[in-house]
Amino acid sequence: MMSQAVSSLTHLITQIISSLGYPGVALLMVLQTVAIPIPSEIILPFAGYLASLGRFNIWLIAFSGGLGSCLGASIAYYIGYKGGRPLVEKYGKMILISEYDLQLTDKFFSKNETWAIFFGQLLPVVRSFIAFPAGIAKANYRKFLVYTFAGSFVWSLVLAYVGLKLGPQWLVLRERFRWLDYVVVLAIIIFLIFWVWRHLRSRYEPKA
Numbered sequence: 001m002m003s004q005a006v007s008s009l010t011h012l013i014t015q016i017i018s019s020l021g022y023p024g025v026a027l028l029m030v031l032q033t034v035a036i037p038i039p040s041e042i043i044l045p046f047a048g049y050l051a052s053l054g055r056f057n058i059w060l061i062a063f064s065g066g067l068g069s070c071l072g073a074s075i076a077y078y079i080g081y082k083g084g085r086p087l088v089e090k091y092g093k094m095i096l097i098s099e100y101d102l103q104l105t106d107k108f109f110s111k112n113e114t115w116a117i118f119f120g121q122l123l124p125v126v127r128s129f130i131a132f133p134a135g136i137a138k139a140n141y142r143k144f145l146v147y148t149f150a151g152s153f154v155w156s157l158v159l160a161y162v163g164l165k166l167g168p169q170w171l172v173l174r175e176r177f178r179w180l181d182y183v184v185v186l187a188i189i190i191f192l193i194f195w196v197w198r199h200l201r202s203r204y205e206p207k208a
Contacts, residue, residue, distance in 0.1 A: 009042070013028060013042050016028060017046055017047055018050075025044070025047050025068065026065070027068060028043045029067075029152070029156075030068045030069075030072035030075075031072065032068075032069075032128060033072030033073045033076065033127065033152075034072045034073075034075050034131075035076070035128045036128075039124075040065070040127075040155065040156070040159060041124070044061065044065060044163060045159050045162055045166065047061045047064075047163065048061065048159065048162065048163025048164040048166075048170065049164070049166070049170040051160065052167050058157065058160050058164055061157075062153050062157035063153065064156070065152055066148075066153035069151075070148050073131035073148045074131070076132045076135065077134055077135035077139075077141070077144060079132065079135060080132040080135025081136070081138060113134070113144070113147075117134060117139070117144055117148055118147040118150055118151040119151065121150075121151025121152045122151055122155050127151075127152075131144075
C-alpha cells in the first residue's frame, strides 16, 4: 500500500516536472515547504537526472528550488505572523502550548534566527515546518527570505547534483535518504514526549 502510494506520487512528480520544466520544480517546492508531503528527495534528483540528459541546467534547478521554497515558506511565515500567535494564545493550552513557550520561541529566533532558518532548510521534515514558528516569532522577514533562499539553494543544488551523477539510478537516492527522515522524525517524537512530560509535570506540581 505504502509503496504503491510512493510510486504514484513519484509518477505525479516526474510528470509535473517533465511537463512544466523549471516552474514545475518551483511549484513542487512551494507545496513541499508548506507542509504538503511531497519529498524534495524525489523532486530534485529527478530534475538532476534530466540535467544529465541535457534538458535542465543544474544551477537553474537550484535557483528554482530556492525560489519555490521562498514562496512556500513566505506563505507559512505569513500565516504564523498574522494568525499564529492569536490562535496559539487562544487554543494553545489544548495542545500544551503556553505563553511561556511563545516567549521561548521569540527568544530562540531573536538569538538564532540566522542559523535556525538556514540549517532548517537543510533538514528533511524540519524544512517543511520552520517557517510557521518563524512567523509567530516575527523573525525579520528580509533575513528570513535571504537565509531560506540560501539554505534551499544549497539543498537543491546538492540533491540535483547527486541526481545528475546517478543518472537513470536517481530514484535510489530516496531510499538512501530515508534513514535521515527517520532520524529527524525520531528526534521530533522525543522532543514532543519531553514537551508533554514537562507541561504535565508543571500542571500537577503542588504550588508552593
